[in-house]
Amino acid sequence: MGYKNYKLKKKINPILSFAVIAVAIFYIVAISSGMWFPRKSGEYEIAKYNTKYEVNDLKRSFYLIDWEYSKEQKMMEIQFKVINKNFDGIENYSWSAVERFKGKLPIKPVYEDENILVVQIKDIPNKWSTISVRIALAGKNPETEIFLKFYGDNTNIKTVEHIPQRSQNDYYIKDTQNDIKTYEVSISENNKNIKMLEKEIKEINKSSSELVADMEFLTEKEAEEVQAEVERFNSLIQSDLQEIEDYKKENEEYNQRIENLKEKLKTYQ
Incomplete structure (x- = not known):
C-alpha cells in the first residue's frame, strides 16, 4: 500500500510542478502586459496615420506613416516621420514591443535618420490582438524611460503577403x-x-x-x-x-x- 502511494505521489509531483510553473508564467506575462497596456482596451488609443504625436519636452513630433504585417514572415514593419525642432542631432532611439497576451517581441531599427524611422518586429504569433510599441531616447530603457507609445491592431495594421527588403530610397x-x-x-x-x-x-x-x-x-x-x-x-x-x-x-x-x-x-x- 505504501509503495502504491509512493508511486502515485511520484506521478502527481511532476504534474503539480508543471501546473505551478504554468501559473507562474501566466501571472508574469499578465503583470508584464499590465505594465504595457491599460486594464481596458478602451483606455488606450490605436495609433492613427498622419496624425501629429507631439513630445513637447523633446521638441519632437512623430507621425505614423505605415504599419505592415506579413503572416508568412511573422514580421511587422513600421515607418515613422519625425520632425525634430530641438536641433540636438539625435537620430537614434531605443525600442521595445509587446503583444497584449503573448508578451515581449523582438524589435530593432532597420533605418534611422533625421526625419525617417523604420523598425521591424519579429516572431509575431499567428494569433495576435494588440501590439504596443514604445520609444525612448538612445541609451535609455525603452520599458521604463519611454517618451511615446503607439498601439496597433487589425484596424490600423495593414496585412501584406510579403514585406520586401527596402533601401533608403524606398x-x-x-x-x-x-x-x-x-x-x-x-x-x-x-x-x-x-x-x-x-x-x-x-x-x-x-x-x-x-x-x-x-x-x-x-x-x-x-x-x-x-x-x-x-x-x-x-x-x-x-x-x-x-x-x-x-x-x-x-x-x-x-x-x-x-x-x-x-x-x-x-x-x-
Whole structure:
C-alpha cells in the first residue's frame, strides 16, 4: 500500500510542478502586459496615420506613416516621420514591443535618420490582438524611460503577403508619396468645405430675398428689423466668401507642394 502511494505521489509531483510553473508564467506575462497596456482596451488609443504625436519636452513630433504585417514572415514593419525642432542631432532611439497576451517581441531599427524611422518586429504569433510599441531616447530603457507609445491592431495594421527588403530610397519614396496623399486629402476636404459654404450662401440669399420681398407690407419698425437682418445675412455671406477664398488659396499652395514633391520623387527613382 505504501509503495502504491509512493508511486502515485511520484506521478502527481511532476504534474503539480508543471501546473505551478504554468501559473507562474501566466501571472508574469499578465503583470508584464499590465505594465504595457491599460486594464481596458478602451483606455488606450490605436495609433492613427498622419496624425501629429507631439513630445513637447523633446521638441519632437512623430507621425505614423505605415504599419505592415506579413503572416508568412511573422514580421511587422513600421515607418515613422519625425520632425525634430530641438536641433540636438539625435537620430537614434531605443525600442521595445509587446503583444497584449503573448508578451515581449523582438524589435530593432532597420533605418534611422533625421526625419525617417523604420523598425521591424519579429516572431509575431499567428494569433495576435494588440501590439504596443514604445520609444525612448538612445541609451535609455525603452520599458521604463519611454517618451511615446503607439498601439496597433487589425484596424490600423495593414496585412501584406510579403514585406520586401527596402533601401533608403524606398523609404524616402514611401514618405514622399505619403506627403502627396496627405495634401490630396486636405484638398479634398477643402473642396467639401467650399461646397458646403456655397450651399450656405445660396440658402442665406434665398432667406434674404424672401424677407425683402415682403418689406412693402411692413410697418416702419418691422422694416428696420428686416433691414438689420438682411445686413446680418450679408455679413454672413461675406464671411463665407472669405472662407472660400482662403480654402482656394490653401488648395493652390497644396497643389504647388504636390508638384514639387512629384519632382522630388523623380530623384529617388
